[in-house]
Amino acid sequence: MQIRGIVLLAGMTINTVNLLAQDVREAYNLSNLTVQGTARSMGFGNTLGSVGGDFSSLSVNPAGIGVYRSSEFSFTPSLRINSATGDYAGSTSTDNNARFGFNNLSLVFTNAPKGPRYDKRSWKAVSFGIGMNKVADFNRNYSYFGKNNTSSASQAFESDANWYPTDALTTDPSNALGSIGYQSYLLNQNLGNEFYSVVPYSGGINQMKSVEERGAINEIVISLGGNYKEKLLLGATVGVPSVRYKKTSYYTENVASGNTNNPENFSSFTYGNKLDISGNGVNLKLGAIYKFSKFFRAGIAFHTPTFYSITDEFDPSMTSVVNGQTTILNTLSGGGLIHNQFDYRFSTPYKAVLSATIMLNTFGFITADYEYVDYSAAKYYFSEGHDLVTGQSFKEQADAINREIGKTYGGVSNFRLGAEGRLGKFFMVRAGFGYYGDPYTSYGKSVQPAAYTTERIDISCGFGFHFHHFFTDMGYVHSMYQGFEQPYAVDYSGVVSGPAATVPTAKMNYSLNNFAWTIGVKF
Helix, strand or coil: EEEEEEHHHCCCCHHHHHHCCCHHHHHHHHHCCCCCCCHHHHHHHCCCCCCCCCCHHCCCCHHHHHHHHCEEEEEEEECCCCCCCCCCCEEEEEEEEHHHHHHEEEEEEEEECCHHHHHHEEEEEEEEEEEEEEEEEEEEEEEEEECCCCCCHHHHHHHHCCCHHHHHHHCCCCCCCHHHHHCCEEECCCCCCCCHHHHHHHEEEEEEEEEEEEEEEEEEEEEEEEEECCCCEEEEEEEEEEEEEEEEEEEEECCCCCCCCCCCCEEEEEEEEEEEEEEEEEEEEEEEEEEECCCCEEEEEEEEEEEEEEEEEEEEEEEECCCCCEEECCCCCEEEEECCCEEEEEEEEEEEEEEEEEEEECCCCEEEEEEEEHHCCCEEEECCCEEECCCCCCCHHHHHHEEEHHHHHHHEEEEEEEEEECCCEEEEEEEEEEEEECCCCCCHHHHCCEECCCCCEEEEEEEEEEEECCEEEEEEEEEEEEECCCCEEEEEEEECCCCCCCCEEEEEEEEEEEEEEEEECCC
């Protein structure tokens, strides 16, 4: 297990801080959860802390199961249409993609006495629920491109190569950037035997990065709860989330038109990386809802950290054209590079939710949630042993990454507001709004390579028909946020081909659209 080499390939970074960058971002991706369950809950902004009676609420406040008065089965197919616009070095690009999936599959069994039995029993209803809620969706495409004459990503290969003796660059088992740059002829040596990049960036090079992300976190939900004297609702959920995430990225440089300063006849290179993350975890959610009157109720919930066992797999690749010669490196048999696999444990932050609902008699409700998440509390746990390249213990590396997480992220306050109105006996309309705070500290935004997102805004709406034994709902959520990313970072202490330079930053504008349709029966 070569942690340094794996992280280098994933993040294309080489100084001490940047060795941790990919793992720090991965910690946020695994911890940033928003329930995307039923179409009904999506319609009023997933404001689920004190409404109840919806299976999605079991992943927010499990006390919501106490609202059920009958057993229920439902499922929710969805369509996600995403758009990303990237601005980089004065150029703009747009990517779109659409993916079909399932947000929710649920079954609730309820024991609710009626008549004289209802009057005699303190527990007015007891329910058991089992099913699946989607709590994160990673599907998106984005890209950016532009012309740059101040730096090159090949300088990261150069700097890394100057860490090693020359003979180690062809035998290093870590697939470190220096070895890849050397084998693909992107590096040459000066009279002092120092490596330098052959890319003539000062005359202008075209740079482009494209990324395709796929996957989700789907949580198996096992819940038990009830209604005590129509006043206190209590519930508990054991969550078993499953992570599946695939990211394929390609970064390309080629000589720009009009660049005449190209003494070593460089044409182009494309560095690729395929990242595959899979794993399973477990968590516990506890919640309570108290009905102060028939017009007002409030809820509180606490989520323990999710404890994951995860496997990361990395497959790097390189294609270069230098002096008319094409070189291809990959992890296929005889391709010169090796497949990397890394097994580890990870825990997400805890979460707390406070909520309140105003009931408008039989006409509907207005509800609000406040959610607090401390992303700095996410932690990695690596196995025993030592890195063969650096000699550092895996525990020391995990501790270093965890310290970086603690400095990069902070506590975040999220707010949700939703409403549902009943029009007639069976028809309901819904609307919602969500604000999700920026988790990055000022330090986190300054760390290179810049790769952070700002706060997110959700706007939602929906409608539904609820009959005695059958119901169907439509929901829509439009999400907007910005991201900032630098395609590479360089430790210029190991660079001889040019002075320290500022790497351009890509500004990304994301627009995510989620359509869902729930079909359910009561029995």
